[in-house]
Amino acid sequence: MNAHTRDGRLATAIALREQGAPDRAREQLLALTTEFPEDAEVAYQTAWVHDVLGLEAEAAPFYERALRDPTSLTETDRRGALLGLGSTYRVLGRYARAVETLRGGVAEFPDDGALRTFLAMALFNTEEHHEAMTLLLNLVTTTSRDPYVQRYGPAIDHYARDLNETA
Template identity: 70%
Template sequence: MSAQKKDELLAEAVRLREQGHPEQAREHLLSLTATFPDAADIAYQTAWVHDVLGLEAEAVPYYERSLQGDGLTDEERQGALLGLGSTYRVLGRFGQAVETLRRGVSEFPDDGALRTFLSMALFNTGEHHEAMRLLLHLTATTSEDPQVQRYRAAIEYYAADLTQTM
């Protein structure tokens, strides 16, 4: 099968998922995965559709495969790191979730979603101070709420250590 045909079939599977037909998309993607077992983009989309269907345990090996090598765009890699970290968290694999999401934040430091999911995983591992620090910093730097911005300096000060007093 040509690379062009592969890309067309992958695009069709993505369209099916986006149009609310995840089961059909899954069938297409599993077939493509069998034909192209080393294609990172196919593995990523296969993982994603499994997550959409609530089949998180089945999504993990596809996410892991997608992150091996260099086959993803930056946007796909960002999504795969978030998807895998979030999926590990849902499955109760909190340590792996933190490790994966930390890697995501390291590679994509401006991604607020990665930082948010990392804070949830940190909460699950009992690292409440770091979880709150991340969320408070994210709130202070991204909120457009005028009241949050009014107190931004104080929020950022306390984000460093909630046990501090002024």
């Protein structure tokens, strides 16, 4: 892959981020977004590097751009972009938008435990504690390998439906 092509430059920027040089990656990605403003993959990688740098306010518009067309990213990147945008909204205190984004992600990818976990956190922030706990408890019973959680899984699932039930 030629280092001067879009793909080569994008690969280099991703490698820089992965190797712990996010500032250099950001420079390259911002240049790519100028050249390829409608490129969803470039927008997603640019959002991601901004998140790595703690620049969530700058990340959000790039995530939004990356998600504009539901078919423009691979499934893996779309999952990451939905989680990234939802998490970014949450960090920025835009809790309702975080819930909306993460709910959409969970609807699209119901098997994604990370999306469900971040949705639970956003629900906590909107004081939807029962739904947040239900999500987390169901996630625990479906993903835990702990033999004691497995043993009590049916009881945990039962109480997850109504945490106020005592009998």
